Amino acid sequence: MREDYQALIDEVCALLGTPATLEARDFALIAFGAHEGDGEGAEPALDPVRRRSILGRRSSAEVRAWFESFGITRAASPVRIDPEPAAGVEHGRICLPVRHAGVVRGYIWLMDDGALDLSDPRLAAAMAVASRIGALLAAETQAEARSGELLRAMLTEEDRGRGEELAAELGELLGPAASGPLALLAVGPWPADDADGDGESSGSTGAPVLPHVMAGCVLPARLAQPAPGGRSAAPPAPERQPVLASLVRLRSAEVRAPARTAAGQLLRVPRSPAAAGVSAPRRGLSDAVAAWREALAAARAAGAEPERLGPVADWDAIGPYRLLAALPDDVARDAAVAPLLRPAHGELARTAEVFLDHAGQAGRTAAALGIHRQTLYYRLSRIEALTGLDLDDGGSRLLLHMALKAARL
Numbered sequence: 001m002r003e004d005y006q007a008l009i010d011e012v013c014a015l016l017g018t019p020a021t022l023e024a025r026d027f028a029l030i031a032f033g034a035h036e037g038d039g040e041g042a043e044p045a046l047d048p049v050r051r052r053s054i055l056g057r058r059s060s061a062e063v064r065a066w067f068e069s070f071g072i073t074r075a076a077s078p079v080r081i082d083p084e085p086a087a088g089v090e091h092g093r094i095c096l097p098v099r100h101a102g103v104v105r106g107y108i109w110l111m112d113d114g115a116l117d118l119s120d121p122r123l124a125a126a127m128a129v130a131s132r133i134g135a136l137l138a139a140e141t142q143a144e145a146r147s148g149e150l151l152r153a154m155l156t157e158e159d160r161g162r163g164e165e166l167a168a169e170l171g172e173l174l175g176p177a178a179s180g181p182l183a184l185l186a187v188g189p190w191p192a193d194d195a196d197g198d199g200e201s202s203g204s205t206g207a208p209v210l211p212h213v214m215a216g217c218v219l220p221a222r223l224a225q226p227a228p229g230g231r232s233a234a235p236p237a238p239e240r241q242p243v244l245a246s247l248v249r250l251r252s253a254e255v256r257a258p259a260r261t262a263a264g265q266l267l268r269v270p271r272s273p274a275a276a277g278v279s280a281p282r283r284g285l286s287d288a289v290a291a292w293r294e295a296l297a298a299a300r301a302a303g304a305e306p307e308r309l310g311p312v313a314d315w316d317a318i319g320p321y322r323l324l325a326a327l328p329d330d331v332a333r334d335a336a337v338a339p340l341l342r343p344a345h346g347e348l349a350r351t352a353e354v355f356l357d358h359a360g361q362a363g364r365t366a367a368a369l370g371i372h373r374q375t376l377y378y379r380l381s382r383i384e385a386l387t388g389l390d391l392d393d394g395g396s397r398l399l400l401h402m403a404l405k406a407a408r409l
């Protein structure tokens with residue numbers, strides 16, 4: 001369907017003899033077209049906003065506010081947009097609202113500094129093309145909404161038989177790509193989806209349309225809330241927050257670049273701190289629930305250790321978090337380690353974690369912490385006194401290490 005949009009926007013360019021871009025109503029780029037003069041001879045037409053839209057796939061909030069101040073969300077006919085150099089809008093534009101069934105679906109942007117009159121009959125022809133685009137966008141939105149509903153139901157269904165039915169229905173909707181190599185992404189915390197000016201929700205996820213992303217939904221989940229400075233602490237059990245689940249098509253089971261690229265782009269939507277996780281590849285949808293658990297565990301690990309694992313973590317790379325993320329909060333907490341996790345002992349908890357991360361090697365630990373060995377030995381003795389654990393004992397070390405990592409989750 002993306003090819004259809006490109007063909008239609010090229011048709012608009014040919015009709016009007018001017019560069020044009022097609023954006024969704026959230027200002028995410030869908031397609032852009034050139035005309036014969038859109039090259040070196042038309043360089044002024046590439047003002048910062050158009051360049052950023054094409055390269056970054058999205059306009060800034062300032063540009064969006066400027067454009068919307070001209071009433072484009074309500075308009076049903078072409079709207080002239082004045083330049084605003086402060087926002088990077090160095091050249092005037094004409095906006096062709098893309099509507100269907102009375103709802104704005106997107107916008108066609110024409111680079112124009114007054115050469116086109118709004119009564120030009122060619123604009124009426126271009127608006128007819130915009131109407132065809134609106135019908136396509138509406139159909140795509142409905143398909144995306146249904147695929148998101150099926151994905152959500154599939155990932156939360158406890159009855160295995162019903163889950164298989166949902167997977168089959170989703171596979172039929174997505175077509176042959178659903179049987180190829182896939183991965184699930186978890187991105188969160190995800191912002192709540194707000195209705196826009198026409199009263200209709202902007203989508204089931206509020207996520208931009210991205211290559212390789214076949215379906216998405218938002219589910220409640222627990223995410224890591226690391227203590228300030230990355231130090232271990234004893235926070236209360238985190239509340240459930242909205243997390244975006246995205247089903248991504250991979251080129252092959254060995255090449256996960258499409259999933260990581262999509263995760264990086266999706267992380268531009270929520271406010272920081274946010275993190276993303278990528279599951280191990282799968283063939284088909286039958287194992288999607290397990291893949292979702294992996295993606296969510298990886299996202300939690302990326303949030304727990306953003307400097308080392310974030311902002312996008314692969315399931316294969318999160319080490320002990322693969323096990324710890326599956327434990328209930330009350331099981332992951334240990335009474336012996338609890339005193340060390342009090343805020344007053346944050347530096348000791350950090351020392352213990354760095355010491356165990358470095359396999360108990362005093363020299364490497366002291367260098368990583370920037371302290372003298374004698375200071376390290378003093379801290380380790382205090383850690384043993386607080387916890388009652390013998391750091392020369394392998395089992396005690398393992399218990400302490402796992403408890404410290406669990407505290408991050």
